[in-house]
Amino acid sequence: MGTVEPLEYYRRFLKENCRPDGRELGEFRTTTVNIGSITTADGSALVKLGNTTVICGVKAELAAPAVDSANKGYIVPNVELPSLCAERFRSGPPGEEAQAASQFIADVIENSQMIVKEDLCIANGKLAWVLYCDIICLDYDGNLLDASVFALLAALKNVHLPLVTINEETGLSEVNLKQKNPLIIRKHPVATSFAIFDDTLLIVDPTAEEEDLATGTVTIVTDEEGRLCSVHKPGGSPLTGAKLQDCITRAITRHKEVKKLIDKVIKSITPK
Amino acid sequence: MLQGYLGEYTAPLIHGLIHVAVRLCRDAWLQRRAQAAPEERGERGDTSVLAGLYGPAEAKVSKELPDRAALEVLLRPKVGLPGVLERSREQLLRQTCEAVVLGVLHPRTAISLVLQVLSDAGSLLSCCLNAACMALLDAGLPLAALFCGVTCALQPDGTILLDPTARQEQEARAILTFAIASSDRKVLMATTKGSCSVEEMQQCLAAAQRAADTIFQFYRDSVRRRYSKC
Numbered sequence: 001m002g003t004v005e006p007l008e009y010y011r012r013f014l015k016e017n018c019r020p021d022g023r024e025l026g027e028f029r030t031t032t033v034n035i036g037s038i039t040t041a042d043g044s045a046l047v048k049l050g051n052t053t054v055i056c057g058v059k060a061e062l063a064a065p066a067v068d069s070a071n072k073g074y075i076v077p078n079v080e081l082p083s084l085c086a087e088r089f090r091s092g093p094p095g096e097e098a099q100a101a102s103q104f105i106a107d108v109i110e111n112s113q114m115i116v117k118e119d120l121c122i123a124n125g126k127l128a129w130v131l132y133c134d135i136i137c138l139d140y141d142g143n144l145l146d147a148s149v150f151a152l153l154a155a156l157k158n159v160h161l162p163l164v165t166i167n168e169e170t171g172l173s174e175v176n177l178k179q180k181n182p183l184i185i186r187k188h189p190v191a192t193s194f195a196i197f198d199d200t201l202l203i204v205d206p207t208a209e210e211e212d213l214a215t216g217t218v219t220i221v222t223d224e225e226g227r228l229c230s231v232h233k234p235g236g237s238p239l240t241g242a243k244l245q246d247c248i249t250r251a252i253t254r255h256k257e258v259k260k261l262i263d264k265v266i267k268s269i270t271p272k
Numbered sequence: 273m274l275q276g277y278l279g280e281y282t283a284p285l286i287h288g289l290i291h292v293a294v295r296l297c298r299d300a301w302l303q304r305r306a307q308a309a310p311e312e313r314g315e316r317g318d319t320s321v322l323a324g325l326y327g328p329a330e331a332k333v334s335k336e337l338p339d340r341a342a343l344e345v346l347l348r349p350k351v352g353l354p355g356v357l358e359r360s361r362e363q364l365l366r367q368t369c370e371a372v373v374l375g376v377l378h379p380r381t382a383i384s385l386v387l388q389v390l391s392d393a394g395s396l397l398s399c400c401l402n403a404a405c406m407a408l409l410d411a412g413l414p415l416a417a418l419f420c421g422v423t424c425a426l427q428p429d430g431t432i433l434l435d436p437t438a439r440q441e442q443e444a445r446a447i448l449t450f451a452i453a454s455s456d457r458k459v460l461m462a463t464t465k466g467s468c469s470v471e472e473m474q475q476c477l478a479a480a481q482r483a484a485d486t487i488f489q490f491y492r493d494s495v496r497r498r499y500s501k502c
């Protein structure tokens with residue numbers, strides 16, 4: 001089925017403005033999100049974008065803040081592409097794609113200011129929270145970045161941090177597990193990825209097959225105010241400013257869809 | 273003069289042509305609507321990157337591609353071991369180069385581009401992009417187009433600053449780096465740091481496309497100077 005001449009097979013569908021799986025060029029795959037599935041983590045979320053499955057677990061630990069930024073905590077994202085998610089990933093040290101994805105997530109957190117590091121500080125210069133965000137891909141079928149950003153956002157919304165006080169006399173920290181406060185999320189960034197075909201056509205939410213046939217990719221991250229948190233176009237076919245503008249418009253629409261989904265899921269979790 | 277490089281196809285193996293691309297933060301040269309104080313204009317920071325291109329050479333069986341050349345980019349920071357940031361930049365540079373290099377003319381070969389950061393005084397990524405393109409030019413590889421890197425900094429008051437220094441980058445609200453292709457000034461690569469509105473991004477892009485002309489002129493002058501000596 002299209003394995004002899006995959007590109008030609010694909011072009012026949014694109015001419016009719018659709019794709020082999022029946023989607024339109026601007027249509028996303030079914031997105032599902034499951035929050036709080038990992039009970040041992042402080043926050044977790046499982047996101048499925050069609051077949052692409054990504055799980056994010058957030059663990060909070062205490063640490064001393066850095067000397068030059070005594071009032072800031074840390075957020076450490078890490079994206080893993082284990083060999084179980086796709087044949088192309090071998091076990092061993094993280095490959096380029098995993099490292100580039102980790103850097104992208106770190107940039108999205110920084111650019112969108114979704115969590116202000118000052119909010120993670122408990123005592124200036126002495127104690128701060130470190131949030132280790134582990135994003136693991138369980139099934140790779142294209143569009144890793146969108147699923148990862150979504151999983152991260154959903155997991156962070158699910159995080160509840162216990163109240164920590166510093167005992168004045170002993171100088172030790174006391175963690176009150178009974179009293180938990182939700183993490184303050186200031187912005188909600190959502191990523192939308194496009195694949196470029198034959199230098200002209202833009203298709204949204206590519207599958208792994210489409211990514212292999214594509215001549216380039218673009219990922220746009222927007223927040224709820226319509227501001228651009230990131231425009232990530234790592235090489236590939238050149239685009240005009242107008243085509244980039246089309247991508248941004250589609251990304252802004254996608255943001256509204258995703259925000260609605262997240263709000264629905266958060267509301268459905270019974271408050272403890 | 274450049275037409276000869278763009279149209280020609282040099283077949284034999286070309287080893288190790290080193291080309292130095294020195295990017296001077298010349299505020300007066302590339303600045304647009306900037307409000308630099310006289311003290312800043314006196315600051316002469318040099319961002320320099322050394323680029324070495326090796327290839328097309330024989331590739332390892334595990335790395336070779338049956339229909340095109342396998343391009344590899346290694347970015348070495350000035351201090352320390354390459355980390356996640358370098359890997360992410362290597363991916364940006366590699367895919368930008370892959371878009372312009374006519375790899376199908378050299379199947380089952382490997383092209384290695386090694387970039388060493390000598391000093392960083394701001395606009396490092398665009399300096400790497402320029403060094404990469406000049407190394408490709410110098411090596412005589414068949415290219416579909418040239419590209420250049422331009423960094424724009426959006427200052428807190430909304431003005432656009434091209435080719436910012438390290439201090440200007442720190443104070444900026446957002447930093448956008450674009451790789452502009454020479455054929456039709458289209459965007460080959462885009463990466464942003466910080467957030468900005470859609471209009472601001474389009475304005476930065478327009479400014480970068482205009483600045484690209486100056487950089488391509490610099491390429492022409494450099495190549496002319498190099499080949500007029502011999």
